[in-house]
Amino acid sequence: MHTPRTPARPRPRARRAAAAVLLCAAVATGAAACGPSPDGAKPKGPFAELTGSQVLDKAFAATRAAKSLTVAVDMTSEGERVKAHLSLDDAGRCTGTLSTGTAATTELIKADSKEVYLRFDDASLREQTEGESPEVREGVLKALRGHWVRTPVTDPDTKDVLELCDLASLLDGFEQGASGIVKGGEATVDGRKALTVTEPDDGGVTRTVYVAAEGTPYVLKIVTKGGDEPGTIAFPQYGKPVVAKVPAAGDIADIG
DSSP states (O other): OOOOOEEEOOOOOOOOOHHHHHHHHOOOGGHHHSSSSOOOOOOTTTTSSHHHHHHHHHHHHHHHSEEEEEEEEEEEEEEEEEEEEEETTTTTTTTEEETTTTTTTEEEEEOSSEEEEEOOOOHHHHHTTTOOOOOHHHHHHHHHHOBBBEEEETTTGHHHHHTOOOHHHHHSOOTTSSEEEEEEEEEEEEEEEEEEEEEEESSOEEEEEEESSSSSOOOOEEESSSSSSSSEEEEESOOOOOOOOOOOOOGGGOOO
């Protein structure tokens, strides 16, 4: 069974020194990150002694080391709106929802490393049986409406969905020690103080990462502007236990 597509992960490209210089000139609050202060004064603010690249490395290292977190995705992929809200942990548990287009929604439960359970709403089932006869479509709706479909995690049809449950997959497009990273101003993300760092891209795409300025320097949000896949990946919560229980046997569809 076809599963909804996932948004492409941000993949930074090589940066030109000229792009970094131009962005430094344009972002007044990031001027301290672009060169030494003319009067010799020490820079102020969160991560004042670190370069933009060092802040980004520190943030992604902390995020990758998180025991559990919640990720919220709202992006455009191949011209289609994709939204997801998932909780995952370092033990492989994952649960939440994935929506594509304007209505199709899939619920997901991954309680271990062997199987994943998916439950599709009517809009998703109709989308996946498009082109079939009315009898087949009605049969699928009758068999699967309100029920979970059990499938092994090795099933190729679940690969794209499960990438959203893998923190390494979500973040592996960000390289350590990337050049051209510019420190920006302070901001607030869901009531938490943050520092922005911006990563210019040769293709007209910019990515701004919001790093927690207090406590553990987790990534709080990544905003991509420009290009074919703009959108946001947010990490609204860290450290909350993931409750991913296998559905009751009576709620699992028997599809042979």
